[in-house]
Amino acid sequence: MSEPDPQELGAEVVSGLVATNDDRLEMINAEYTNLCRDLNMDRQTELQGYETYLEVSQRCSMEGTASHWMCCAIYTACRRTSTPTVTGQNAVVKGNCVSLNNLLRCCKMSIYEFKTKIKQWCDMANLPQEFVNEIEDLDRKFSITFMLHKRFRIIMDMIFSCPPNEKKHSKYISLHGNHAHGKCSYIKLDDICWRLFLCAKNQKPSNTVDLVTSFNLMICCIDLIYNNVLAEKRTDLINPKFEGLPSNWTELDFRHNPHCILSNFCDMTEEAKAMKATTFRQIMSSFFQASTIYGNKDTMLGLLANENFERNLKSLNISYEQYVLSVGEFDERILSAYDAGEHTALNDQSLRPPVTPLTRKQDLPAQPAMAGDKFEPVHNATTNVKQLSAFGRITEPTDFVKQAGEEVIAKLLSIIEEIEQKFLAKYPSTEAKSRFQLAKSFFFYLLDQILQAEIRNKPDIDLKRLLVQKVSLVIFNITLMACCVELVLEAYKTELKFPWVLDCFSISAFEFQKIIEIVVRHGSHEGCLNRSLIKHLNSIEETCLERLAWARNSTVWDMIASAQLPLPTWLMVNLDRAAGALQIFLRKVYLLGWLRIQKLCSELSLCEKTPESIWHIFEHSITHETDLMKDRHLDQNIMCAIYIYIRVKRMEDPKFSDIMRAYRNQPQAVNSVYREVFMDINEDGEPKVNDIIHFYNHAYVPLMRQFVIDYLNVTPDASGRASDLQLSPHPKERAAQPKKVTQSHSLFVSQMSKNEIQQSPNQMVYSFCRSPAKDLQAMNEKVRGGKRMLSFGDEPGLGGVVEAKRQLISQVKAVMDDPDLQSAEQQPAVTTEGGVGGEGGEQET
Structure with missing residues (x-):
């Protein structure tokens, strides 16, 4: 095979010129x-x-x-x-x-x-980036409101009902509330409640920077309108099936007393009640003072009285219109003016769970039993906050950690105090102190868990010496605290997205990525970090590995400058038991690169041997031409590695445009990766960027051309390997950990090879599609202490166990359908607790 001419390796320039007559x-x-x-x-x-x-x-x-x-x-x-x-x-x-x-x-x-x-x-x-940031803020704010409206619609339907003489789903003639005067109708009740919430959240935007706080404010508005309906004795608007109604609400002599229904809709009742008593009351007081609403300012009743209702609706509309025009945002009243069916694309978008990062998918907790239901963002967020809030009782280091001594603990608390002051100065909300307190509680819990594990792994070491050594590590404490803050921000679904915490606490991405695996490993115990929070941590770890840690000012480049070049290959960092920080970082980068190469090649329908060849090209770009990553993105080098392989092999397809199209299907894909590739620094010190085609032609090919030609044109030896080039095999992931089906059953689902199943004498194993029903029967008897519970329906006398069977099967199926657990070469199996083994696989800290 003759060497291709250098010109042949160039990528086609995707021209966007449009001829206009x-x-x-x-x-x-x-x-x-x-x-x-x-x-x-x-x-x-x-x-x-x-x-x-x-x-x-x-x-x-x-x-x-x-x-x-x-x-x-x-x-x-x-x-x-x-x-x-x-x-x-x-x-x-x-x-x-x-x-x-x-x-x-x-x-x-x-x-x-x-x-x-x-x-x-x-x-x-x-x-300019400033305008791009405005668009992103606009998108985030509307997305939060859209998700809240879906929840609003459900709650309103639970509490209120449409009288028989009204049409429930009638569309509004206009958004201005110019309707005939009279009693409040069902449609107008819905209208005024939603307007009240929109105006309330815009009254103090700093208090509604996250989904959970906004939801609490929304149910405060609903609670107020509900109390006004009761006070007006509008029983025709009340849903009699609502469980939160007072027992005597239908009696003629019913007299309204303040009746709180927040607990009927909110898992975080105390937080919602605190908002009702403080922030919400302040907002309503300002509305009464500014004549935005009319009624009794002390009891906050009379809003729906015949003499007040129409002018309240009109006033709220005017107030909201002024706000929308002043900031140029979406008019969110439109959500109540149209049927949800008219927002099909937005529905699909909002009900789609966050994408699953490619790395460590095998370690994710199992999907919940109701995984078949659609993703519900508000419920997911409140669940996350509730789980983290369970650690709110921890207000200081644990007794175990305190064994490090008063001086060490005082230094630790001083570091935390300094971090807190930075956070309070930059977090734009009156909730900042409570948010940080929650993060601090989780920090104390994690610190205890991590240090306890260290002792278990080193039983012969002096306890106090180890505690003093670990607790005194300043960067460890700062990154762990920052990670806890990030988890709280993510749980509440704030507008502040990663890497905000890095900027807030002046932490490098390289240092931050070190803590993530440790937090995932020790924070997933007791269910405190659920699936969505772990996916979030995995995602931001990938962000550090793919881009942030390769920034020009990153400490990575100082380590590379002092390292022996070329950098170690995957094989070298994988076998090195005494690996340092740079080696462990490269180990993660190599695995991430391989997983993305596999996925892209699959999307492009390239033959099964191609990913291995592209892997070698990619690895060479990291080890020998490391500057190709400076201020750049891992995916840029992966796409170029795929294309240079295609050109050297003289393949007709795919084109570079096909590679970019396939790339958009990856979970981490963003347009800027191929639209804005760093090229150089201009005279003003500003970065010059161009598209990925330009980068490929003018930066990538000149550095990689000769290696790729030599590698792809050498004659393989008898083993099929290129003998005269030092090539490293592609990375391999650790085996998936067994996943617990439910908290109430000691049952796990895992992928096991035939050998593993045959070599498990101490476990009871049921292999799907292979094991006889008697194996499941024996497992049932063990779990239930001898009582029969389930079968697969191949024996008589099922009786009342059918429903129990269906429940467990659906729970197992939720795990089995999890794409993160799938493997073509392994067999799914259920095992009883007891012989599963340890964590398995090496995890570096």
Whole structure:
């Protein structure tokens, strides 16, 4: 096979140039002008938007409806201008007084389509990062509200009912509440409750930066409206099946007393009640003072009285409209104005659980028994917070940790105090102190668990000496505390996303990634870290390994500079029992790279031997051409490794565009990975970026070309290996740990090879699709102390055990259907507790 010419290795340049003739340009101009007239836009903003639209259309291929891209251009132009208000005091309105919802209506564009297109527009128009951050905030805020509305709808239907003479699902004629005066109808009741929540959450935005707090505020609003309905004796609006009703609510002499129903809907009742007594009351007091609502300000009743209801609804609408125009956000009243079915794409998006990272999937806890149900974000968040709150009773280091001595503990508490002050200074919420206290409680718990494990692994070492040594490690304490803070922020679903904690506490990504596996290992005991929180930690560990730890200012580069080059291969770091921090880091990077190579090759339908070859190319780029990773992303080098293999092999397909398309199906994929690849530093010290094609042609190929040609053109020896090149085998994951089916049964599901099953004399094993029913019967008798419980229906006398059987089978099936547990070469089996063995596999700290 002859060597390919250097020119042959170049990637095709994906040109986005669009040829526009005069007629087409005239049609575009006419459509754009008519759109701006409908929106009553000023001429200057109109021209700015049109110039940007034309400039982007000449550089990029705009797929889809032209008016949707015009919508993005207009929105961007409006958001980058402001209008002074008549209120004075230097107040301005963002968005040029153009309502986003009105813009979407004129462009016949759904909210989901806008959220998708505007992110692409930010890339294509090279908008500043500040504006990109605004778009991300807009997306996050609306996503939280959308998820809350789905929960709002469920709760309202539980409490209230539509009278027979009303149409429950009638759409609103308008969003302004201009309806006939009279008693509060069911539809208007829904309307005023949702408006009250929207205005309340915008009154103190710093108090609603997370999903759980916003949910608590929402149920406070529902609780208030419910009490107003009871006070008005509107029994026609009450759902008689609601379990939270007072026993005498239907009697003629019923007199309303304050009746709290928060506990009917909230797992975190105490936190919700605290909000009701403080923040919510303050917000309502401000509403009464500003005449945003009318009624009895002391009892907060009378809101639905005939003389107050209509003006309350109108006033809340006006207040909310002023807010929306001032900040240029979605008008979230639209959620109550339309059926949920009209937001199908948003429904699918919000009910999709977070993606599962590729690494350590085998160690994730089993799916809950109700895994077949759709993911419910609000319930998931409150469950996470509740689980972490269980450790809130721990307010100081445990007695075991205190054995390190008063001086060491005093130093530890001083470090925590310093971290807390940094957090309180940067966390934008009055809830900051309670959030940090929860993180601190979990920190004390984890510290105890980690140190107890150290003692178990080193039984001969002096206890106090070990405790003093470990507790005195400053960077360990800081990163562990930061990780606990990250878990609390994730549990509450705040707007502050990783790597915010790194910036807050001035921690390097390289140091932070070290603590994650330790936290996962010791925090998953007793169920304190559930599946979603562990997935989150795995995801941010991957973020550190793939990108953050390779930043130009990372400590990794100092370690590389002092290391013997080339860097060690996977085989070398895997066999090195005395591996240092750099070796362990590389071990994780290699495994992550291999898993992503496998997935991409599978998406591209490349033959089964191809991933191994691409692995060798990728590993060489890390060991010998390490600078290819500086300020760059692991996935950029993986995609280039795949493509240079394809070009050297002279394959017709896939094209680089196919690789990018396949990459978008990976759980970690973001557009910026292939749109913005670091190239150089300009004269002003700012990074210069270009697309991945440019990076491949001008940076990757010159450094990797000769190795790839030599590697792919050498003659393999008898074993099939390239004999004259030092090649390392691809990484292998540890075997999956057995997963417990339920907390009430000592049963585990695991993947076991035939040999493992045959070599388990101390376990009772039932192998699906292979074992006879008597094996399951024997397992039942052991678990139940001799009582029969389950069968697979191949014997008489099932009686009342059928339902129990179905429940356990569904629980086992939830685990078996878990894609993280699947393996083509292994056999699923259920085992009783007792012979499962230890943690298995080496986990480095």
